[in-house]
Amino acid sequence: MAKGRVSxxxxxxxxxxxxxxxxxxxxxxxxxxxxxxxxxxxVVIVKPEECTGCAICALMCPDLVIEVEKx
Amino acid sequence: xxTVFKRPESLTDAKFHYCPGCTHGIIHRLVAECLDEMNIRxxxxxxxxxxxxxxxxxYFNCDMLEAAHGRAPAIATAIKxxxxxxxxFTYQGDGDLASIGMGxxxxxxxxxxxxxxxxxxxxxxxxxxxxxAPTTLLxxxxxxxPYGRKVENEGYPVKMAELLAGNxxxxxxxRVAVNSPANVVKAKKAIKKAFETQAKGxxxxxxxxxxxxxxxxxxxxxxxxxxxxxNMIPYxxxxxxxxxxxx
Amino acid sequence: MNKVLMKGNExxxxxxxxxxxxxxxxxxxxxxxxxxxxxxxxxxxxxxxFVQAESELAAINMVYGGASTGTRVMTASSGPGxxxxxxxxxxISEAELPCLIVNISRGGPGLGGIQPxxxxxxQATRGGGHGDYHTMVLAPASTQEMMDFAILGYELAxxxxxxxxxxxxxxxxxxxxxxxVRDEVTNFVEKPWAxxxxxxxxxxxxxxxxxxxxxxxxxxxxxxxxxxxxxxxEKRAETFMVEDADIVVVAFGLLARVIKRxxxxxxxxxxxxxxxxxxxxWPFPDEHIKAVTDTCKxxxxxxxxxxxxxxDIRLAAEGRVPVEFYGRIGFLPNPEELTRxxxxxxxxxxx
Ligand SMILES: Cc1ncc(C[n+]2csc(CCOP(=O)(O)OP(=O)(O)O)c2C)c(N)n1
Ligand code: SF4
Ligand code: SF4
Ligand code: SF4
Ligand SMILES: [Mg+2]
Numbered sequence: 001m002a003k004g005r006v007s008x009x010x011x012x013x014x015x016x017x018x019x020x021x022x023x024x025x026x027x028x029x030x031x032x033x034x035x036x037x038x039x040x041x042x043v044v045i046v047k048p049e050e051c052t053g054c055a056i057c058a059l060m061c062p063d064l065v066i067e068v069e070k071x
Numbered sequence: 072x073x074t075v076f077k078r079p080e081s082l083t084d085a086k087f088h089y090c091p092g093c094t095h096g097i098i099h100r101l102v103a104e105c106l107d108e109m110n111i112r113x114x115x116x117x118x119x120x121x122x123x124x125x126x127x128x129x130y131f132n133c134d135m136l137e138a139a140h141g142r143a144p145a146i147a148t149a150i151k152x153x154x155x156x157x158x159x160f161t162y163q164g165d166g167d168l169a170s171i172g173m174g175x176x177x178x179x180x181x182x183x184x185x186x187x188x189x190x191x192x193x194x195x196x197x198x199x200x201x202x203x204a205p206t207t208l209l210x211x212x213x214x215x216x217p218y219g220r221k222v223e224n225e226g227y228p229v230k231m232a233e234l235l236a237g238n239x240x241x242x243x244x245x246r247v248a249v250n251s252p253a254n255v256v257k258a259k260k261a262i263k264k265a266f267e268t269q270a271k272g273x274x275x276x277x278x279x280x281x282x283x284x285x286x287x288x289x290x291x292x293x294x295x296x297x298x299x300x301x302n303m304i305p306y307x308x309x310x311x312x313x314x315x316x317x318x
Numbered sequence: 319m320n321k322v323l324m325k326g327n328e329x330x331x332x333x334x335x336x337x338x339x340x341x342x343x344x345x346x347x348x349x350x351x352x353x354x355x356x357x358x359x360x361x362x363x364x365x366x367x368f369v370q371a372e373s374e375l376a377a378i379n380m381v382y383g384g385a386s387t388g389t390r391v392m393t394a395s396s397g398p399g400x401x402x403x404x405x406x407x408x409x410i411s412e413a414e415l416p417c418l419i420v421n422i423s424r425g426g427p428g429l430g431g432i433q434p435x436x437x438x439x440x441q442a443t444r445g446g447g448h449g450d451y452h453t454m455v456l457a458p459a460s461t462q463e464m465m466d467f468a469i470l471g472y473e474l475a476x477x478x479x480x481x482x483x484x485x486x487x488x489x490x491x492x493x494x495x496x497x498x499v500r501d502e503v504t505n506f507v508e509k510p511w512a513x514x515x516x517x518x519x520x521x522x523x524x525x526x527x528x529x530x531x532x533x534x535x536x537x538x539x540x541x542x543x544x545x546x547x548x549x550x551x552e553k554r555a556e557t558f559m560v561e562d563a564d565i566v567v568v569a570f571g572l573l574a575r576v577i578k579r580x581x582x583x584x585x586x587x588x589x590x591x592x593x594x595x596x597x598x599x600w601p602f603p604d605e606h607i608k609a610v611t612d613t614c615k616x617x618x619x620x621x622x623x624x625x626x627x628x629x630d631i632r633l634a635a636e637g638r639v640p641v642e643f644y645g646r647i648g649f650l651p652n653p654e655e656l657t658r659x660x661x662x663x664x665x666x667x668x669x
Contacts (some may be wrong), residue, residue, distance in 0.1 A: 005072055016092030016285075016292040022252055025104070043295025056252045058076040063087055069072035112519040128523045134513045136386055136524040139409050144378035145371065149383035149391070150513065152367045153341055157515045175379070178372035182560075 004053020005069045008044055009064070013042035013065045019057035025050045028057060081106035081115070083132045084135040092292020094249045094282045095124055095191065101249075101259045102160065102189060103131065105266055110287040115158045116150055118143040119173075122164035123197040138200075141172025144179035147186040158269060162206060165206040166196045169229050173205075176235070176277075182241025183274035187265040190231060190277055193284040194303065201287030208306055228306065232279045236312035242274030244313040248281035250296040261311075271317040281307060320499045326464045327422065327491040330484065331356040333468030334392055334418060337503045338601060343380035345373055345399060348432045349488035350422035353394040374399040378406030378419075384511040385415035386524045388512030389470050394420035396488070397430055400438060400446075407481055408447030412526040412537065416475035418468065419483045422491045425648050433648040434487035436571060439626035442483050443600040450538050452545050454482045454552065455599040457570040461495035463597075469500060476507045478548055485599065487622065487648070489650050499564035536574035548601055555603035556595040559585070563592025565668045566610045568631050569620040570596045573650060577620060580656040587657075591662040599627070604634035611638040615665045620656065621645045640667075 013036060020028045020043060027050050030041040043065070045051060053070030081103035087096045104266035106112045112133050119127035134157075138146050143161035151159045157194035168176050168190050179186065196202040197215050203213040206228050209218045220228075220247040243265055247258035249282060260281055265276035281303050283295035290298055325331070331353045342357035344350075353381050354370070361368045367384070371377035377393050384391035395403060400421050410417060421442065425435035442455045454474055456467045464486065471482040513522055528534040551657050558578055560566055569577050571592075574595035584591040594610065607617070617639055619628040625643045644659045 004075075012086050014091035018092055018292055018296070021293045021296075053072075053075060055076040059252050059255050060097065061087065062092060062094055062100075064078050064082070064096070064100060066076065067074065067078075068076035071072035071076045112652065114515040116513055116515060125527060128525055132516075132521060134516050134522050136383070136513060138382075138407055139379065141408070142375065142382075145376040145379035146383035146386075148368075149343060149374075150387055152369065153384055153387045153391075154514055155473035159372050174372050174378050178376065265639055303663065 002051045003070065004051040005048070006051055006057060007067050008043060009065050010036050010042040011038070012063050013040055014038065014063055015040035016047045016062065018060045018062065019043055019066060022060045023057050024054060025052060027051060048052065079103040079107045079144045081112045082130055083133050085129045087130060089123065090124060090286045092283070092285045092295065097249045098189065098191060098258070098280050098282060099127065099130055104259060105263045106196065109263065109266055111158045111266065114156060114269045115160065118137070118146050119159060120161070120163040120167035122167050124164065124191065125198065127162055127178055132232055141167050141169060141170070142175055144165070144172065144175040144188065144297055145183070148179055148182070148184045151184060151186050156257045158266060161186065161305050163188065164197065165190070165194065165204045166194045169205040169231050171265070172318065177238070180238045180241045180275045180277065183242070185272055185274060187269050188277040189262065190279045191282045192279055192307065195287055197284045197287055202287050208302055232277070233270045233277065234282040235277055238275070240275050241277070241313050242315040243268040243276035245311040246279040246281070246309050248299060248305060248309055250281070250299045273315050321496045321534070322499055323494060324461055324493065324497045325352065325464065326461045326493045329461045329497045330420060330468050330474055331360070333465035333500065334472070335360060335364070335624060336500055337469040337472040337517065338390045339392050339418065339472070339505065341384040341389050342366070342368050342393065343377045343391065344372050344395065345371050345377050345392050346457065347396045347399045349397070349424060349491055350394045350396045350420065350476055351400050353420060353422070353492065359400070374402035375406065377443045378403040381417050382406055382410050382413070382415060385410065385417040386413070388514070389508035392418035392420065394422065395624065396422050397426050400441065404447035407453060408445070408449050408451060409526050410481045411445070411451040411453060412449065412523050412541070413480070414479035415479050415524070416472070416479050418471045418475060422486055422488050422632045424488055431648055432491040434622055434650055436487065436573070437623040437626070438485060439599065439621070441499040442485050443630070445603065451541060452600055454478070454480055454548065456482065456484050457597060457599050458486050458490065459571055459575045459595060460483065461493055462497050464490065465497055469503060470660065474552065478544060478550070480544070487572050487650065493572070512561060552595040552598060553601045553603040553605065555606040556597060557606060558593040558595070560594060560610050562590055562591035563610070563613070564590045564615045565618060565664050566592045566594055567618045567620055567660065568594045568596070568607065568627065570573040570627065571598060573620060573622055576653050577656055579653040580660055583657040584660045587661055589661055589669060591660050596627060598632040600631045602634070606629070607631055607634035611635050614639060615669060616663060617641045618660065618663050619643050621651065622647065
């Protein structure tokens, strides 16, 4: 059972890659199969079970795409 | 599970217009989080500059004004004097604050105006397409110093935090960066300290925030963070330059 | 009635205070500095704010900020100072912030001189800065009007959400005359748009940026429909002996007062002269001009400049009568000189 849970407002993601780069667990990636209304491949979590809820991804996201829960 | 990270109330629902990975967005959020945490959104008055953040009045969920290029500190001065219970903040780029608005910022600081200034140093004019700013680093290429900034022609980059720290009216002056999670946390602390300085009526406060411009630097957002660390921080050292303690 | 001997600049400053002005932001320049000095003495004692700004650029932006709080605020300057303020006045006009801007005029161009002048007529009546806009412009002719127009200026500024400029020659600022001190203004309009922190309401935004063509055109149309209302309702002029006049002099400010005597003197010489004194330079009182084109034979524009208001007079006269010009630079001509000129024009025109 994962310690944390991240959810994404996909429409706001600009695929800048900062969350992908800074996630200590390296569990975020671009969803190459999806294109959001702004024309970007939004970020998804590839291994949700490994998320610690550290919120570093959200801390580094310039566009408030990510909400994080922990517990 | 408990929510540990969500959009602050002090931001509207509007999507930022900034380029992918531009750290203007991170800094907006940090300012908004501080307004939330200090519960001062309803007393806050923000003044946005002319620059990439010219539309910030659409993003902050509080009373907002849009200033002429460089004049935000003068506007903030009058509002704070007439409405001393309000929390005044300006959000200014390096062209706005350190070039055309140099007079206004130096004198607001010298007078010890009880306002908080967030100074976004991204080493160039983002909005107008990457021209040289007073903060452009030596050797750095910009569209108006296409062969790299040279001392003989363009002089030295201006260090605003150090300069304003020399003013007696300055109560809190620091420089932070948003290139790593640890630095983002520190940046938020500094922003909060600036607002606290204003709350205590100690005088002028400014946080210089080193920010990226991936678009005009010609780098991807991740490499831009690295460029900031390798090039900006050595010339613009981080830390607190002036801290007046309260009574 | 409470009559007090006052200088023009003091009367204006006192009028502003009576009208509720509680913020003054300025930068010293002759011959306007007395207003700042008066405000620096008075405002702190009545809960107002006085800030000597680092420049006129800062001063006018303090006015922008101050006016955005809904407080009655003002600045005063002259010549080069007014030039620097133009950027801010353009912003204030578009943001529709009411305020008072005083121009105790001096001669230009460049550093010019500190003598009286009306050479800022174009700057004041054409907007002065960038973009399509107008300020209202009041031209007092006496120390009493310096006080009264300050009060009127705030009333108009608030009613139309427009910056109001008071333009007076430096000589009028220094003129010492008895003034009836008016009552304190107690009626103020609501300003729901003002900036004060958004407690209990949605955030207010003061902004002049309009990126889409539709929005920008909409804003310009909005401003100009307001300007139409102002032109409809607020033109003001004093007329003197124009009913049977063959030659109508048009002049404003203190100069117009001097010309009153010349009009009487000209009549003693058998020339039927009259005077129109625009009290609002914008909106320009063109109907007053139009009204005399059926009865007079010539209009004479007298100005302390090389001829600026004459363009508005010609537009108003629509070619129905010739419009002549007499101007001096750097001083207020005496009544004898002006009478001589009126008589000379009359002779040239065979009156
Ligand atoms: C008086 C005036 N001069 C020039 C400009 C054009 N201009 C717009 S933004 C800008 C520079 C903005 O750069 P900066 O303050 O560094 O903000 P950034 O876009 O980098 O965040 C300039 C020169 C203007 N709007 N007004
Ligand atoms: S919360 Fe932490 S572990 Fe989970 S995705 Fe975000 S950065 Fe990675
Ligand atoms: S940091 Fe935000 S905008 Fe950038 S890729 Fe991640 S979720 Fe998308
Ligand atoms: S141009 Fe630069 S500063 Fe402006 S939004 Fe884009 S990345 Fe940010
Ligand atoms: Mg910049």
